[in-house]
Amino acid sequence: MATTPARSGYCAATGAFRSLRPAVPLPPPDAPLSLPAFVASLLPSPLPAHPAFLDAATGESLSFPALLSRARALARALLRRGLGRGDVAFVLAPAGLDVPVLYLALLTLGAVVCPANPALTAAEVTHLAALSGASVAFAVSPTAAKLPPGLPAVLLDSDEFRASLQSNEDGEDIASVVVRQSDTAAIQFSSGTTGRVKAAALPHRGFIAMAAGARALFERSSPGRERTLLTAPLFHSMGFAVVLRGVVREQTTVVVTGAVARDGVKGVLAAAERWAVTEITAAPPVVMATVAKDATCSLRALERVMCGGAPLPVSAAERFRRRFPGVDLCMGYGSTEGGGISRMMSREECALMGSAGRISENVEVKIIDTATGKPLGVCQNGELLVRGPAVMSGYVGDDEANAATFDSEGWLKTGDLCYIDQDGFLFVVDRLKELIKYKGYQVPPAELELVLQSLPEVVDAAVMPYPHEEAGQIPIALVVRQPGSKVTEEQVMDHVAKRVAPYKRIRKVLFVDSIPKSPAGKILRRQLTNYVQFGALKTPRCCAT
Template sequence: MAAGSHALLEKPTPGRERMLLGAPMFHSMGFYFTLKGVALGQTTVVMTDAVAQRGVKGVMEAAERWAVTEMTASPPVVVGLTKERCSLGALERVICGGAPLPRVAAERFRRRFPNVDLCMGYGSTEAGGISLMIGREECARIGSAGRVSENVEVKIVDHITGKPLSVGQKGELLVRGPAVMTGYVGDNEANATAFDSDGWLKTGDLCYIDQDGFLFVVDRLKELIKYKGYQVPPAELELVLQSLPEVVDAAVMPFPHEEAGQIPIALVVRQPGSKVSEAQVIDHVAARVAPYKKIRKVLFVDSIPKSPAGKILRRQLMNYVQFGPVSRL
């Protein structure tokens, strides 16, 4: 890990490199960058609870005060950085992970901070760091999670048959490497499910790798919506919804349907003052996806429940529809 991190330093400047650790240390990203700072002798700025509780404003003030050159950030923080007034002249790169970052948010960040690299990464507690964008050229590949990291082997397989898939084909991502866990303590049943017969860790993520070696994370396999035998990734529809200017945030969830099995419905947060209608939202999505992926119902809500890392709390989404008009579909 130390050798790989050292190799990525284009122009080492002892004393100048300062990392603001915005990810918790129990998170794989926070753990990695804590070790990286120790291994390379870099200054690591750790936020106190008081600063963290102030949200994006606290993060930005810490970054400005300590003139950090690098920082980790969850998607909500990246979005917040584009909306707050600040002076971050020393900042060179932001490493973002933990949840998908909408394309519109990434593009807005690049316009707001043209000289700062927004480096998307992907990993898990069980596998450690799996991929990361390196350098400005890779950071321009919006939508991807970068290329596979050093000392990591990956393959894409059909999640039903286990058959290896080729470039551009979507399937489950399997990982192997020295940072991958040896197993869950005292849980043989979970371990039997987590690994295949050759020792590859099953991530449970639907992914594909393009012809240039960039990894794209489509969605969690267990969150796919089963519509008439088709599999519909909620995250894909959420990105389409977020491309609508009148939409602040969105989440897509399955809803039981007698004929189709499940149908995709959307929870949408509108821009203040927006009068965009359900029909307009449905038409916007329908024009950009295959017919079986179309949104069948839209509910306008005040907010989408999310974790501090920016992941949608999907189990809580049903609370919005249990007693609403969707319950009568």
């Protein structure tokens, strides 16, 4: 009988995979402790002299002492306004150096940080504010007009707010605030790419675990020299996490703001060179831009890229490693609901292309059969379940979604089809809800998208199901060609057909100008149907397989 290698982390007795990384000690869960208090306990005295945050557009910086003193001053001012434990603060503001200060101030009081995309419409903002149960909002003048009537607002670009950052009081009042680790620290909205938007409640305990894990890596870093370029929005779960990680690791976090953000990927890469960043945290589009045919960036100071949020084509990873042989391309995987689930750390781990790394410290996962619910072992595809301190408490006011998302033992169902190999590396195959059902076969769109993106003439691609009388659904591809490319539909389909099983073949190709994506680089699949009016597309007869 074959045995499962111990190096995979699989335990046959429990049916779970444990993390192969050393466990990181955490404070006793019942001890009253807020995230800001824990972060402050990790920092040295005196505080680091180099900047904690740097504005990528203006060069303005915020030191570690200023970060903490402003956060305390703002917390006192907000406490006097009546803001306190459990109050939900809806944040609708663009990226800026005041946002991390605001986050720390709110968390110090036990208030709940609820950030949202400032680009949303007024109707969307009203819906999210109601969904979260917000009692106060923080905005800037241009975004405040989108807030629902009756919701009190504090303007970050007002003189009153600026003055509240400069208090010299001793802070005894905020020292009396008691925050428990089980209290909700943040409400973050799920992407909504596969269903209705939901509000995930994340406890202080989860962020404390994240901070402890980041600090455990501190010995590998070089405080004062490391600069991380944060390309994810500050309202996004990745942005939130990188802000926290940068502080506890005593790094300088370069925040993409203003004109840099408006210039898109081009602006991001220019900022990376201008500020000589040693690390970039980014979604796949940024990585792909570094190896585009017209890319001119040298990124001489770069040592590491942390990439996640969506699949990165293996072909793009290969080109990146050829162009930047001294840079570690570290893939990771996580979610708003589950926190950081896996990541690559060493150069040896980064060499395994296609993987999302090994399971993170203090995390355990299961792979279960989607039909029977029984746990699966090494190299078997199934739904990934996760359990750990960074898992959300649940969706706010949505018992139905919570019942569907957690099993009876408290495992979070990710909805992702995955497997773990004999060395403990996680591979994400696709979203279960996005699988195309072709003649009873399950076809993962993400797999086909990676094949399409390996074609040099293709800039980007998305695969979606299309109803078919005989097959049920067929895979069709939306393809963005390289400028000037004349590649044809037949050539694209032939490229895929040579690389996949017959039932996975693309049956139709539509050439488009762009693929709709979220700020994290995930394909907005519900919007793909805008390209195709059902019934208007002439579909081919299906082959026998």
